[in-house]
Amino acid sequence: MEYFTFLEKDDRVKMQILLKLDHSRARRVSIKRLLDDLGLTRYRLNKLLNSLIEDLNQFKETSCRLVFEDNELVGDNLSFSLLQAIQLKYLKRSLRFQIFQYEYVDRQGETRQQFLKEHYLSQSRYYAIRAEMDPILNDNQQPTKSPVLNVHPELRKRVQLTNIYAHFFNGIENPFPDINTETAKFCNFITMTFKLSLTPGQQLKLRMFFQIQYKRLQGRHFVNIRHLAKLQPDSRLPFLKNYYLKNVPHAESADIDSEVGFLLLFMASEEIVQHAPVKVANTFEKQFVNATQQFERVLANTPVLSQDQFSEQLRHQIALHLAKMSNSFLVFDFNQMYKVKSRDGQHLTRNFPGLTLLAKDLVRTATAIFKLNLANGCQTDLTNFYLRVLIDSIPSRLMQDKVTICVDFVQNEIPKDYFSQMIRVNLGGGIVFADHLSSNVDIYLSDIFVAGIRDIPQVTWSDPLQMSNWDNLRKKIVQVKLEKVAKVVAVS
Numbered sequence: 001m002e003y004f005t006f007l008e009k010d011d012r013v014k015m016q017i018l019l020k021l022d023h024s025r026a027r028r029v030s031i032k033r034l035l036d037d038l039g040l041t042r043y044r045l046n047k048l049l050n051s052l053i054e055d056l057n058q059f060k061e062t063s064c065r066l067v068f069e070d071n072e073l074v075g076d077n078l079s080f081s082l083l084q085a086i087q088l089k090y091l092k093r094s095l096r097f098q099i100f101q102y103e104y105v106d107r108q109g110e111t112r113q114q115f116l117k118e119h120y121l122s123q124s125r126y127y128a129i130r131a132e133m134d135p136i137l138n139d140n141q142q143p144t145k146s147p148v149l150n151v152h153p154e155l156r157k158r159v160q161l162t163n164i165y166a167h168f169f170n171g172i173e174n175p176f177p178d179i180n181t182e183t184a185k186f187c188n189f190i191t192m193t194f195k196l197s198l199t200p201g202q203q204l205k206l207r208m209f210f211q212i213q214y215k216r217l218q219g220r221h222f223v224n225i226r227h228l229a230k231l232q233p234d235s236r237l238p239f240l241k242n243y244y245l246k247n248v249p250h251a252e253s254a255d256i257d258s259e260v261g262f263l264l265l266f267m268a269s270e271e272i273v274q275h276a277p278v279k280v281a282n283t284f285e286k287q288f289v290n291a292t293q294q295f296e297r298v299l300a301n302t303p304v305l306s307q308d309q310f311s312e313q314l315r316h317q318i319a320l321h322l323a324k325m326s327n328s329f330l331v332f333d334f335n336q337m338y339k340v341k342s343r344d345g346q347h348l349t350r351n352f353p354g355l356t357l358l359a360k361d362l363v364r365t366a367t368a369i370f371k372l373n374l375a376n377g378c379q380t381d382l383t384n385f386y387l388r389v390l391i392d393s394i395p396s397r398l399m400q401d402k403v404t405i406c407v408d409f410v411q412n413e414i415p416k417d418y419f420s421q422m423i424r425v426n427l428g429g430g431i432v433f434a435d436h437l438s439s440n441v442d443i444y445l446s447d448i449f450v451a452g453i454r455d456i457p458q459v460t461w462s463d464p465l466q467m468s469n470w471d472n473l474r475k476k477i478v479q480v481k482l483e484k485v486a487k488v489v490a491v492s
Contacts, residue, residue, distance in 0.1 A: 234277030
């Protein structure tokens with residue numbers, strides 16, 4: 001989803017400038033690149049930058065400055081929290097977003113005529129802006145549009161609304177202060193009923209889910225998920241249903257089983273509860289079994305894993321987990337809540353080239369199983385999603401592109417276990433350590449240069465615990481991994 005669509009045109013460009021700074025090395029980007037990438041004239045860029053500097057100056061608690069140095073724009077002290085705060089500021093002053101919010105979550109508060117009068121809008125202008133916003137929630141290239149999954153339109157809409165508000169408000173501010181009391185009461189009820197101890201992040205997600213559910217029910221927008229899931233006998237269900245009937249507007253007109261089932265599926269997908277009293281329908285279960293079998297076939301035939309060490313039991317277990325996570329991603333998409341478009345995906349694909357190829361094979365398989373018509377952005381999201389699951393599930397010993405590093409520090413005494421953990425944290429997985437040279441060693445890491453070693457790449461650090469060392473070693477590891485992946489793919 002292109003979230004910047006909700007911002008006004010100038011604010012959209014200013015956010016793109018800030019993101020280019022954030023994604024660049026040392027928070028520097030050339031003026032020429034900004035002009036070329038954003039299609040701006042120098043006059044318009046200067047005007048936008050002056051406006052952006054004024055906007056940043058309104059955040060007194062930050063020390064961020066935009067300055068020009070040698071034909072480059074430099075963002076001093078530009079932080080993620082500031083990016084989130086200024087994005088929310090732009091959202092709240094956007095007429096496009098106010099129209100969107102009126103149409104989808106707050107329409108019951110006032111008539112359209114009152115809204116037009118309050119915002120000095122003509123009807124034609126109102127409908128023109130609304131027409132620009134409608135495609136966001138009706139994108140045929142979203143995973144939930146799969147004809148096989150047959151997801152109820154209201155369920156799709158609620159998932160997208162939840163993701164939109166989570167993306168922009170993201171714990172900075174409450175998007176619906178008018179239902180603070182109802183939200184707090186609901187979260188307390190869920191915590192006590194299920195005997196939960198929620199993290200702050202889980203609390204935020206649960207609050208956001210309920211607020212969207214509450215607002216949609218208040219506007220008489222009902223969901224039906226009986227073809228997807230069915231409630232199972234449980235002593236807590238009567239209390240849940242009764243809570244909705246007594247505390248949520250128009251719940252008596254809704255399919256209460258679907259509303260409660262929707263809540264339970266959300267809580268299960270977000271791992272707020274381990275076992276929810278809800279079971280997916282038989283037709284959906286068949287897709288789940290089919291996906292498990294197809295994913296297992298992909299895992300069994302991929303050249304990027306060492307198949308002779310890959311047990312059938314582990315392969316089935318990983319395929320089962322992939323299928324389960326696929327259902328959550330494709331139907332509810334709640335794994336996208338709070339996901340920020342950043343360099344994280346690029347880091348993962350760079351550090352795990354072999355698993356990235358496998359993740360792309362899984363995307364092609366899922367596309368065929370569920371008859372998906374995914375936009376490029378959705379394909380990237382799904383690839384990164386599968387990649388994260390694979391990184392967590394597949395042991396390093398199975399990776400054909402695993403890198404063996406011989407660590408041999410002569411002049412520096414360092415705690416080797418601690419240092420090994422630092423390498424794994426900073427450079428990703430798929431790394432094996434050795435304390436002596438052999439034909440299996442890919443990189444020799446030491447604090448001295450040994451002239452007699454010619455067939456193995458050497459990385460020499462005079463000060464092993466200096467963090468500035470990591471970039472050079474990371475590049476060397478990625479180079480070795482890419483060479484290994486190219487070899488096994490060529491052989492296959």
